[in-house]
Amino acid sequence: MSKTIIISNRLPLQLQIDNKKIKATPSVGGLATGMKSVHRDSNGIWIGWTGLTEEEIPADLRDEVVDATIKEQCVPVSLSEEDIDGFYYGFSNRTIWPLFHYFMEYTEFEKESWQSYVEVNEKYAEVVLDNIEEGDTVWVHDYQLMLLPALIKKERPDVQIGFFLHIPFPSYEVFRTLPWREEILKGLLGSDLIGFHTYDYQRHFLSSVSRILRHEVSFNEITLKDRIVTVNSYPMGIDYDKFSEAAAKHDAAKNQSELQRRLDLHIDSTPDAKMILSIDRLDYSKGIANRIRAYEYFLEKYPEFKEKVRLVMLAVPSRSNVPQYQLLKKEVDELVGRINGKFASVSWTPIWYFYRSMPFENLIDLYTTCEVALLTPIRDGMNLVAKEYVATRTDKKGVLILSEMAGAAQEMSEALIINPNNFEEIADALKQAIEMPEAEQIKRNKFLQKRLKRYNVEKWANDFMTSLKDTAHKSDIVKAIRMRADQEDEMFDAYKKADKRILFLDYDGTLRAFVNNPEDASPDDDLLELVRTIHNQENTEVVIISGRDRHTLGTWWQDVPITLIAEHGVWKRPVGGEWAVTENLKNDWMDTVRPILEKFVDRTAGTFIEEKNYSLAWHYRNADPDLGEKRASELSNVLKELSANNELGVLDGNKVLEIKDSTIHKGKAVTKHIFGKDYSFKFAIGDDWTDEFMFQDLPDDAFTIKVGLQKTAAKYYVDDTERVRDLLKKFAAS
Numbered sequence: 001m002s003k004t005i006i007i008s009n010r011l012p013l014q015l016q017i018d019n020k021k022i023k024a025t026p027s028v029g030g031l032a033t034g035m036k037s038v039h040r041d042s043n044g045i046w047i048g049w050t051g052l053t054e055e056e057i058p059a060d061l062r063d064e065v066v067d068a069t070i071k072e073q074c075v076p077v078s079l080s081e082e083d084i085d086g087f088y089y090g091f092s093n094r095t096i097w098p099l100f101h102y103f104m105e106y107t108e109f110e111k112e113s114w115q116s117y118v119e120v121n122e123k124y125a126e127v128v129l130d131n132i133e134e135g136d137t138v139w140v141h142d143y144q145l146m147l148l149p150a151l152i153k154k155e156r157p158d159v160q161i162g163f164f165l166h167i168p169f170p171s172y173e174v175f176r177t178l179p180w181r182e183e184i185l186k187g188l189l190g191s192d193l194i195g196f197h198t199y200d201y202q203r204h205f206l207s208s209v210s211r212i213l214r215h216e217v218s219f220n221e222i223t224l225k226d227r228i229v230t231v232n233s234y235p236m237g238i239d240y241d242k243f244s245e246a247a248a249k250h251d252a253a254k255n256q257s258e259l260q261r262r263l264d265l266h267i268d269s270t271p272d273a274k275m276i277l278s279i280d281r282l283d284y285s286k287g288i289a290n291r292i293r294a295y296e297y298f299l300e301k302y303p304e305f306k307e308k309v310r311l312v313m314l315a316v317p318s319r320s321n322v323p324q325y326q327l328l329k330k331e332v333d334e335l336v337g338r339i340n341g342k343f344a345s346v347s348w349t350p351i352w353y354f355y356r357s358m359p360f361e362n363l364i365d366l367y368t369t370c371e372v373a374l375l376t377p378i379r380d381g382m383n384l385v386a387k388e389y390v391a392t393r394t395d396k397k398g399v400l401i402l403s404e405m406a407g408a409a410q411e412m413s414e415a416l417i418i419n420p421n422n423f424e425e426i427a428d429a430l431k432q433a434i435e436m437p438e439a440e441q442i443k444r445n446k447f448l449q450k451r452l453k454r455y456n457v458e459k460w461a462n463d464f465m466t467s468l469k470d471t472a473h474k475s476d477i478v479k480a481i482r483m484r485a486d487q488e489d490e491m492f493d494a495y496k497k498a499d500k501r502i503l504f505l506d507y508d509g510t511l512r513a514f515v516n517n518p519e520d521a522s523p524d525d526d527l528l529e530l531v532r533t534i535h536n537q538e539n540t541e542v543v544i545i546s547g548r549d550r551h552t553l554g555t556w557w558q559d560v561p562i563t564l565i566a567e568h569g570v571w572k573r574p575v576g577g578e579w580a581v582t583e584n585l586k587n588d589w590m591d592t593v594r595p596i597l598e599k600f601v602d603r604t605a606g607t608f609i610e611e612k613n614y615s616l617a618w619h620y621r622n623a624d625p626d627l628g629e630k631r632a633s634e635l636s637n638v639l640k641e642l643s644a645n646n647e648l649g650v651l652d653g654n655k656v657l658e659i660k661d662s663t664i665h666k667g668k669a670v671t672k673h674i675f676g677k678d679y680s681f682k683f684a685i686g687d688d689w690t691d692e693f694m695f696q697d698l699p700d701d702a703f704t705i706k707v708g709l710q711k712t713a714a715k716y717y718v719d720d721t722e723r724v725r726d727l728l729k730k731f732a733a734s
């Protein structure tokens with residue numbers, strides 16, 4: 001049975017040696033906590049580092065390490081102290097992490113640590129390759145393993161590889177400073193699907209790919225010589241039910257609260273003070289020091305809140321071998337000490353500071369007890385703590401203040417969104433949060449919870465995996481080759497020999513180049529004459545098949561008695577006949593398509609669905625323009641695939657995608673047209689995606705030609721409309 005292989009630097013469990021025995025504890029950090037439930041529910045394996053170096057594991061405990069990991073469906077990658085130094089503390093956390101979080105002043109470019117990064121990625125590749133079986137799917141995670149996709153693809157081109165980056169991808173101007181930028185991009189492009197938390201990270205990545213590697217990037221696809229790599233954004237969710245159910249249980253047993261106990265013990269005798277929560281790994285990207293300063297500023301600006309609020313701050317130890325993290329620890333310790341010293345009274349401590357990691361139950365305690373969450377990262381890929389806080393507010397009360405620099409802010413607009421560098425704004429947001437009427441808190445959280453519940457971690461992972469599976473077919477369709485002279489000769493030979501011939505000609509972009517004003521694209525005399533000449537040849541039928549309306553087409557070609565097909569196949573004018581509708585339209589497909597459109601509405605702010613009698617339209621004119629175009633292309637692909645089985649067609653309008661009965665696509669139109677007639681020469685030429693239906697649906701012996709080098713199902717391509725004219729001239733002369 002095929003399986004999914006998850007690979008990340010850190011396994012979901014971390015091993016320690018305790019009393020000469022191996023002890024496992026859950027890993028901290030969004031990647032591990034988020035993916036845990038995905039892994040638990042799959043029959044796959046998770047490959048990664050255990051947290052113990054080779055030197056730390058005595059020979060007699062090696063089997064125990066393997067046992068402890070196998071028990072959790074994990075496979076360990078064995079790393080030495082030197083590896084961890086160069087690869088983890090070095091290149092991953094002194095180069096990539098600061099650079100990708102825009103901390104350029106912290107970024108080190110050390111050749112030795114780069115070399116270690118390469119070697120450790122190779123070590124991971126070895127373990128992965130040892131564990132891959134036919135039909136398996138591979139899902140690589142995060143910035144520590146960006147070379148891995150290409151290393152796996154090189155050995156196993158048959159395997160579908162997905163990659164997800166959990167941190168931001170920086171803008172090209174920042175990324176380009178990396179001496180190994182090409183290697184990193186090439187490593188990533190070993191994947192079939194690359195995912196990011198937000199559209200902005202995706203956009204930055206695509207921009208770097210096209211500028212640095214000069215690959216063709218079209219919408220969210222990168223065309224390589226032999227494959228297509230799809231890039232998209234999938235905002236990671238949380239295990240919503242786990243958090244909300246734990247919170248409900250916790251609420252029912254309030255006396256378990258550690259915070260409450262502290263208050264009961266009169267360590268701090270201002271029990272009514274509102275609790276403001278902050279939870280992060282102690283990382284400079286999280287903006288912890290700034291947050292404390294902003295809190296100080298708040299107490300100065302609004303002194304009436306002294307003794308009325310308390311900042312409960314959990315900072316989890318992280319990467320403490322990296323100097324910047326050590327400095328930050330010192331800075332935070334000092335700040336907390338200074339501010340507590342400055343404002344505290346006998347009955348009140350303004351900051352409760354915990355420097356450690358907490359078990360799940362204690363986290364739930366913090367989440368449920370604190371009325372406000374203040375999360376102010378300077379940069380953060382996503383920030384799952386923000387989502388977890390909202391999920392635990394079972395009575396829907398509580399206010400989230402969130403930095404606009406966290407990926408999560410893009411989906412959580414009902415939170416109070418602040419700029420983490422703007423103390424004024426943070427102080428005001430704190431005041432607003434503390435004073436916010438309950439009805440407003442509930443209203444905001446209702447929206448947030450609904451979205452988080454719906455797009456939970458399971459849905460996120462399924463979305464990613466489904467897209468990854470879909471990429472399997474994508475590369476097959478870039479199969480066209482530029483028509484060579486000998487192939488052209490062969491085609492005209494076949495044309496001459498055939499006793500019954502048909503040519504399907506698309507109009508705009510094929511017979512006529514695009515012009516600014518579409519009404520000006522009428523056929524020139526030369527074109528009219530060429531088409532007439534071909535039509536007049538014996539046993540030859542010319543069909544112009546276009547998305548144009550029938551009036552325009554009919555007027556332009558009124559003097560040339562050829563067959564015209566208009567509006568992608570809705571209308572047909574046979575030779576010497578009148579326009580007629582070709583099909584009875586149906587609408588029973590709508591219940592299948594509506595949820596797909598709703599999903600795109602969920603993921604693309606500003607879009608909406610319009611329902612008509614025989615069609616559904618997804619409008620994106622109010623969305624971010626770039627995102628709208630990219631999502632439209634993605635939706636269009638999804639719907640086109642569906643259309644093959646469900647007889648649907650997709651029309652790409654101006655900021656709208658309209659889905660109709662598939663009697664409205666060129667493939668169906670040409671198939672119907674040739675049905676029962678024995679054409680021995682079939683030819684179709686067109687330039688855009690609506691022509692792909694013809695290319696796909698015509699029989700294999702048809703000569704199908706795409707105008708322009710693009711992804712296509714046609715057999716050949718020619719460069720432009722001038723080349724099309726040359727071909728028409730040759731047909732006319734045959």
Ligand SMILES: O=P(O)(O)OC[C@H]1O[C@H](O[C@H]2O[C@H](CO)[C@@H](O)[C@H](O)[C@H]2O)[C@H](O)[C@@H](O)[C@@H]1O
Binds near residue numbers: 032319
């Ligand atoms: O493994 P560590 O070095 O101890 O660091 C912990 C993890 O931190 C990072 O988490 C990121 O992933 C989260 C989930 O997608 C996201 O919400 C957060 O914004 C990111 O910073 C890191 O990406 C992981 O690889 C680390 O394991």
Ligand SMILES: O=c1ccn([C@@H]2O[C@H](COP(=O)(O)OP(=O)(O)O)[C@@H](O)[C@H]2O)c(=O)[nH]1
Binds near residue numbers: 382
């Ligand atoms: O003592 C703690 C503190 C935090 N977390 C978890 O660590 C994750 C932090 O993820 P986030 O995306 O906020 O940031 P990251 O640390 O991954 O950058 C969240 O799932 C928290 O529940 C934890 O397991 N124990």
